[in-house]
Amino acid sequence: DAKTTQPTSMDCAEGRAANLPCNHSTISGNEYVYWYRQIHSQGPQYIIHGLKNNETNEMASLIITEDRKSSTLILPHATLRDTAVYYCIVHSGSARQLTFGSGTQLTVLP
C-alpha cells in the first residue's frame, strides 16, 4: 500500500470547517483513500473512503485531487468532540490489514 504524509498537528476554531490534508503521491490506480480518527483512549473510528470521486457522508467530505496524489478531509462544522488524531490510509484491498501512519492531531479550540 502507498505511503501517506500528513501534518503532525492542526488547530481549528469551533464551528469552522476543518480541512485536513493528506499526500499520497505514490498511490496506484486500484488503491482507495480511507480516513479514520481516534479520540483519546478509544478505538479508531471509520470516517469515509473514496477512490477518485469526491465523497460525502454524515460525518465529513473527502476531496481527492484529479491526479489522486493528494486528498483533503473536510469536517464542515468542527465541534470540540472532533478533537482527535486523524489517519489517512491508502489501501488496495490486496492485503487484509491496514497500516496506520502517525496521523494528524486535530485540536478544535473553543
Added chain:
Amino acid sequence: GAVVSQHPSRVICKSGTSVKIECRSLDFQATTMFWYRQFPKQSLMLMATSNEGSKATYEQGVEKDKFLINHASLTLSTLTVTSAHPEDSSFYICSARDGGNRSPLHFGNGTRLTVT
C-alpha cells in the same frame, strides 16, 4: 452499523500472570480479526491477524507464544497475554470487517493493560 465489542476495557495484573482480552463482532460475522497494540503517543501497530478455524498470522517481532490468539467462532477472537511483564503494558485494540478487503474496518474500544 457494524459493531465490534472488546472486553475488558481496563485490566491491571501482576507480573507473571496471564490476561485474556475478548473481541466480539456483535451484528456480523468475521472470519478475520486484527489485533493492534498502541503505546502512549504512538500510532497503532498491527500485532497479528486472527483467522477463524486456523492459526493466527503474527507480524514480525511479535512472539506467538506470548500473545496467544484464538478465533474459535465467527464472532469471537481472544488475545491472551501470557506471563505478562510491565513492558507489555499498552493499549490493545481489535478490529474486523463486515465485508471484503475494501470494506471499512470497525474497531473495538480497546483494552488498557497495566502490568505491575
